[in-house]
Amino acid sequence: MQITAAALAQLIDATVEGDPDVVITGPARIEEATAGQITFLANPAYEHHLYQTMATAVLVSREFQPKTSIRPTLLRVDNVYETVSGLLQVYQQDQVATLPRQVSQHASVADSAVLGDEVRVGKFTVVCERATIGAGTVVLDQVYIGDGVRIGTNCLIHPGARILQGCVIGDNCVLHANAVIGSDGFGFLPDGEGNYRKVPQVGKVVIEDDVEIGAGTTIDRATMGATLIRKGVKLDNLIQVGHNVEIGPNTVIAAQAGIAGSTKIGANCRIGGQVGIAGHLTVADGTNLQAQSGVARHIKETNQALGGSPAFSYRDYVKSTILIGRLPDLYRRLARIEKKVNE
Template sequence: MEFTVGQIAQLLNGKVVGDEAAVIRSAAKIEEGKPGCISFLANLKYESHLYDTKSSAVLVSKDFEPKKEVSTALIYVEDSYSAFTQLLEEYQKFTQQTKRGVEQPAYLGEESTVGNDGYRGAFSYIGKKCVIGERVILHPHAHIGDNVTIGDDTVIHPGVRIYDNAVIGSHCVIFANTVIGSDGFGFAPQPDGTYKTIPQLGNVVIEDHVSIGSNTTIDCATMGSTIIRTGVKIDNLVQIAHNVEIGRNTVIAAQSGISGSSKIGENCIIAGQVGIAGHLTLANGTKVGAQSGVGKNIKKEGLSLSGSPAYELSAHLRAQALVRKFPEIEKRIQDLEISKAEAPKTGSAD
């Protein structure tokens, strides 16, 4: 499909500096742009590419000022990254064909209901007494257990397993091979050294507008619910244990793990490979750097943490700077000790 730079600017409520009539056919990274492509500049470390990109247009934020002459058309918007996301969403609406109807074989359990205009792929399974909303997409080999509720416009990708009694909200996306509602890691030690399995009787509740990446596992609660609040975004390969609660609009990157009964606040950022111990609370707005290990409650809102064990980012950076200087400090101490040993001894004459 083709759009002019002017049409795109109008869609994004932007202002054009350059050729409004230039035709856009596709999107590309700014360093890989070609004529007919649109790119964006959000991170200024890529600014050098702006001056030699072949893209026909580049989205930039409203406060950006180029340091040199630019040959491409610039579209000034409120936020270039958000605008580019919006543009891709609109393009997807035009180009992506959404499947509808029921492929065979597909199983629908007794007393289950399915809303209109949805899709059930081949070998998808819906258990008993489920309520599936309007326009829900179940890709092939998706498994929905008994007594599950799924809200409108939610997409379940191939191979997803949703266990009994789970509640999934509207406008959610769950990617391939994720498991929702399997047993939490509950075992009671016995006097003879063995472990007795603790029945996991709760469920998982996922609210609206949640995205969950591939191969992620969210365990059901021992009692009550494991809860993922509205707007949460979870990456691939994340483990969320039983009775965890994730606050609204929190994002969690790949290979992170959250132990049982911990509560993560709203608008938190959990980077990749973070480990969070059990029964902890992280305040709203907490940011945890990659490969950090959180072992205590974080009560102050908005803190940035790093390290294992994790502590405030500013202190962690100072400590790392000192660590890098340790060889120099050690040499200085050794030199002082040598100088002291070689210095002539003084004393009063008899």
């Protein structure tokens, strides 16, 4: 994608300061940018890079005042981070738009599968019987789409993803490499001899619109009914979502978190990395969980910040962490006091 600073400024509602005719070919970090690239300055800690960067253009806030002369053209905007996010989305969409809208001759698509307009199916991808893929969706190489799967419009399915029988994906969703949707839930019953007998998992996974699933993340199908991922949820890499879990709208979960079966997580929650949540629990709307927290009870009050294992008030968790660091010294002091008392 090549665009002049003036044209880009119109696109992102920016004010140009410098040469409006310079051509921008792509984004880069301010420390690494070269001629033709655009970068940004939002954190003052990176300002010194501005005076050395070889970038052609830099996004800055409208209030920013450089301390000395600079080489790049400046594009002044109201909110740098929001503008960068939107700009990266434009470049990503441009990359996807260049992909050919065709079914590879090396793909295997069942005769009963239904593909919408401008669907791309990559090499060595398998689309099984009665699967449907909505218009504009891009399915890259080596993806497996099982029997009766339904995928909405304008989705992007990265290489190696597996969407198993009967699962449903909404519109505008992104599944990253090796995500697994619809693996069996972890259901076993002990018999009288101490062996475990598998409980059939006959439900499905339903993912609503505007959801993003990270690489290597696994979402188990329900024992019965559906595991539900609501609209706008964002899941990081390497997350385990158990059977019959429900994750509420616009909740975000960081890498390596694990959610056991039949737990319901509310809307607009923020869950840190390596958080573990036990099964059959309810987590209230707006809950914030510090990384590596463990949740073993219902969280009923909304908009709480929690940390620790088992999780409790984040403010108390921070105080407790500080006190733990002081325990060796407190122990030595107590030993000295005991010695004096004994004497």
